[in-house]
Amino acid sequence: MHEMSIAMSIVEAVDAKARAEGAGRVSEVDLLVGKLAGIHPESLKFCFSAAAKGTLAQEALLAIEEPEGVGECGECGMRFPVTFYYAECPDCRSLRVTIVSGEEFLIQSITIEEEGE
Amino acid sequence: MCDTCGCSSDGGAVLRKPGENDYHVHVSDGAHEHTHTHASDEHHAKPHLHEGQHDHAHGNHHHEGTSRKVLLEQDVLQKNNLLAERNRGYFEARNIFVLNFLSSPGSGKTTLLEKTIPLLQKRFPVAVIEGDQQTTNDADRIHALRVPVIQVNTGSGCHLDALMVNRAVKELDLQDDSLLCIENVGNLVCPALFDLGEALKVVIISVTEGDDKPLKYPNMFHEADLCILNKIDLLPYVDFDVAKCRENAMRVNHHLEWFNLSAKTGEGLASWQEWLEKRLTQH
Structure with missing residues (x-):
C-alpha cells in the first residue's frame, strides 16, 4: 500500500x-x-x-x-506503444527498448x- | 500511540538498536516534529510549526469566490527524491558504497548479509540498516557479527524511504571508505518506487519462488542493478528453471547483473564477494 x-x-x-x-x-x-x-x-x-x-x-x-507507455527501440529507433517493461520492438524484434513515456x-x-x- | 514512550506518533517509523531496549527514535519530518531519544540527548529536536501561524488577515478584503489554476509541475516523489540525493551526496563525500537489498519476505536477504559481511569486514568496514514492520530480529542477527546496525521499524509502512535512511545514518557510526547495506522491507512492489540514496539496488529471489517472478513484479526488476538468485542448493528439489528466470529478468531489464548462489552452503559466494571487493576498491 x-x-x-x-x-x-x-x-x-x-x-x-x-x-x-x-x-x-x-x-x-x-x-x-x-x-x-x-x-x-x-x-x-x-x-x-x-x-x-x-x-x-x-x-x-x-x-x-x-x-500511455511508449518505448523506443535501441536498434532501429522505432517508437511504439508498450504496456510493460518487457517490450519487444515490433519492427526488428530487438529487446533493447527504452521507455520514453x-x-x-x-x-x-x-x-x-x-x-x- | 507509541507503546514504548506513550507518545501519539501513530504509524510512524521507529529506529531501534539491538540490546538497547530503552532506545528508540521516531522518524518524522519537520512539520509535525516529534523526535526524541530516550538513550541520548535531544539533538534532533526541531521547533514545532503551528497551524495558527498561517493567518493572512482575510477579513480585510472581501472578494467573491474566484477560482484559479496554479501550476506545480512537481514530481510527486520530489521530497523523497531530493532527500535521497542529499543522502547520496553524503555517501559520496565519505566514500561509502551503499547497496539497497530488495526482495519478497523469506528469500534470504538477512542470511546473505550474515554470510557476506564476515568475508568483507577484515578489509572494509561494514554497517547495516535493517527495515521491517516490527521486531529487531534481523538487527539482532547482524549485531551478532559485531558490525554497527540499526533497525528501522516502519510500523504500518511497506517500504523504507529516504527520510528513514537519513535518520538512521545519523544514529549509525559510519566510517569513511566503507560499505553500507540497507535491507529493505520484504516486499517486491512498493520499495521499487523509493530512492534511498543508494549506489545500486540489489534484488534477491530464491529458487523456492516462481521463475516468472521478474515478469510478475517487473517494476522491481526494472529498477534493480543486479539480481541474486539465492538458495540454489535447493534446485534439485524444486521446479525452478534458472535459465528461464534469468531470461525473464533480462526481458524486463537488459542491464541486470546476475549471480547464482546459496547463502546457506556458500556455493557461488566467491564471485559475489569478488564483485563486491572490486566495487569497494574502485569506489
Whole structure:
C-alpha cells in the first residue's frame, strides 16, 4: 500500500502550495500518472480522500491523466506503444527498448478557490 | 500511540538498536516534529510549526469566490527524491558504497548479509540498516557479527524511504571508505518506487519462488542493478528453471547483473564477494 504514503505526500505538497497562494480551499488537483509508473489510480484516489482530511484539499477532486507507455527501440529507433517493461520492438524484434513515456508521476496543477470571508 | 514512550506518533517509523531496549527514535519530518531519544540527548529536536501561524488577515478584503489554476509541475516523489540525493551526496563525500537489498519476505536477504559481511569486514568496514514492520530480529542477527546496525521499524509502512535512511545514518557510526547495506522491507512492489540514496539496488529471489517472478513484479526488476538468485542448493528439489528466470529478468531489464548462489552452503559466494571487493576498491 505505497499509495497511502504517496497520497500523503501529494496532500502535503498541495496544501503547502495552496497556503502559499493564499487559497481558501483547493477544488481540484491534476495529476499525471503514467501507466507504467507503478501506481494504481483507484487506490490513490481512495487514499487521497483519507489523507486530505483536515487540509485545504479535503474537498478537492483528484483528476488523473494517464499517459500511455511508449518505448523506443535501441536498434532501429522505432517508437511504439508498450504496456510493460518487457517490450519487444515490433519492427526488428530487438529487446533493447527504452521507455520514453508512461513513467510520469507529477502534480501538474491545482485549482484554488480564493474565498472571501 | 507509541507503546514504548506513550507518545501519539501513530504509524510512524521507529529506529531501534539491538540490546538497547530503552532506545528508540521516531522518524518524522519537520512539520509535525516529534523526535526524541530516550538513550541520548535531544539533538534532533526541531521547533514545532503551528497551524495558527498561517493567518493572512482575510477579513480585510472581501472578494467573491474566484477560482484559479496554479501550476506545480512537481514530481510527486520530489521530497523523497531530493532527500535521497542529499543522502547520496553524503555517501559520496565519505566514500561509502551503499547497496539497497530488495526482495519478497523469506528469500534470504538477512542470511546473505550474515554470510557476506564476515568475508568483507577484515578489509572494509561494514554497517547495516535493517527495515521491517516490527521486531529487531534481523538487527539482532547482524549485531551478532559485531558490525554497527540499526533497525528501522516502519510500523504500518511497506517500504523504507529516504527520510528513514537519513535518520538512521545519523544514529549509525559510519566510517569513511566503507560499505553500507540497507535491507529493505520484504516486499517486491512498493520499495521499487523509493530512492534511498543508494549506489545500486540489489534484488534477491530464491529458487523456492516462481521463475516468472521478474515478469510478475517487473517494476522491481526494472529498477534493480543486479539480481541474486539465492538458495540454489535447493534446485534439485524444486521446479525452478534458472535459465528461464534469468531470461525473464533480462526481458524486463537488459542491464541486470546476475549471480547464482546459496547463502546457506556458500556455493557461488566467491564471485559475489569478488564483485563486491572490486566495487569497494574502485569506489
